[in-house]
């Protein structure tokens with residue numbers, strides 16, 4: 463498969479290495495310094511683009527892929543306020559998009575477990591629920607897209623909590639954000655009562671898990687039309 467990498471930072475480089483190991487060919491590696499547009503994509507002729515850039519750049523990059531008829535896998539987080547508009551455009555223009563706040567197989571299994579645990583614990587109001595997320599100090603968005611996905615799953619089961627929040631003072635679902643060193647990604651859901659605590663955690667030790675998931679997503683998306691998520695790739 464011919465893959466175009468949009469974004470060649472920590473994730474782009476890891477995907478480059480693993481994709482070649484899986485026998486794929488990288489047709490281009492774009493960074494913010496490159497001047498590129500629809501014509502560039504038409505010349506490079508990728509079967510699929512994998513986009514890991516910056517929250518401010520993601521929407522325009524997706525639109526360029528739609529214009530050039532290139533299926534796009536999007537790993538960038540922090541742009542989901544535009545998701546409804548992008549989803550409608552993708553369907554209207556008969557294009558292909560797969561986005562995930564987290565491509566790791568472990569985290570996607572964690573999502574499934576999180577949903578189940580929240581459905582049980584909602585019946586026990588003596589347990590207060592909160593979330594911790596920790597990432598490296600260069601991460602641009604906070605809280606992480608993964609923490610927001612986890613929070614939204616929990617909120618679906620807790621009708622008396624309307625929002626997540628990174629401020630401790632209010633009664634919403636609290637997400638504690640920590641930034642430290644080169645932390646690859648730690649997420650924990652904590653249910654705490656006066657007498658005990660239940661914790662559900664996922665800890666990424668390497669970016670390899672995200673990169674491999676993004677390549678599996680690209681292999682899945684190549685010949686499909688529409689909007690997909692990791693649960694479609696993994697069938698969970």
Ligand SMILES: NC(=O)c1ccc[n+]([C@@H]2O[C@H](COP(=O)([O-])OP(=O)(O)OC[C@H]3O[C@@H](n4cnc5c(N)ncnc54)[C@H](OP(=O)(O)O)[C@@H]3O)[C@@H](O)[C@H]2O)c1
Pocket residue numbers: 468469470471472473474492493494495514515516517519523536537538539540562563564565566601602603672
């Ligand atoms: N979904 C997941 O599983 C997952 C996992 C890890 C990270 N992420 C997210 O993925 C994103 C990237 O993470 P990272 O760690 O790879 O970041 P990074 O190391 O900062 O790399 C970002 C890359 O994007 C490039 N870039 C920025 N704007 C661009 C544009 N308009 N066109 C083309 N390239 C552009 C940058 O180019 P310059 O070097 O020229 O600035 C750089 O090469 C972040 O939003 C992060 O939160 C998601």
